[in-house]
Amino acid sequence: MLKIKLRRMGAPKKPSYRIVVADSHTSRNGAFIEIIGHYDPMTDPETVKVEVEKAKEWMVKGAQPTDTAARILKKAGAL
Incomplete structure (x- = not known):
């Protein structure tokens, strides 16, 4: 099963x-299939950049967003 989830970066x-789109059994920072956006909670306001078309394409293919990823995708207009 595919998941749309967050991969932690930064210091x-x-x-x-x-x-990212990744298999549901991989770890948080493990292997992934494709990067579909970026999220930076440290800026004011939060910076969210999502490739909406790619996100919708992966959801049509069966990828399920995690709770946090779904909140971010909703902000970006992908859900």
Whole structure:
């Protein structure tokens, strides 16, 4: 099963995240199939960049977003 989830990047105590499509059994920072966006919670306001068409394409193929990824995709207009 495919999941759309966050992959943590950045320095300690300064996280930024990539929104990726990965197998549901991989770890948080493990292997992934494709990067579909970026999320930076440290800026004011939060920076969210999502390739909406890619996100919708993966959801049609059966990828399920995690709870946090779904909240971010909703902000970006992909859900």
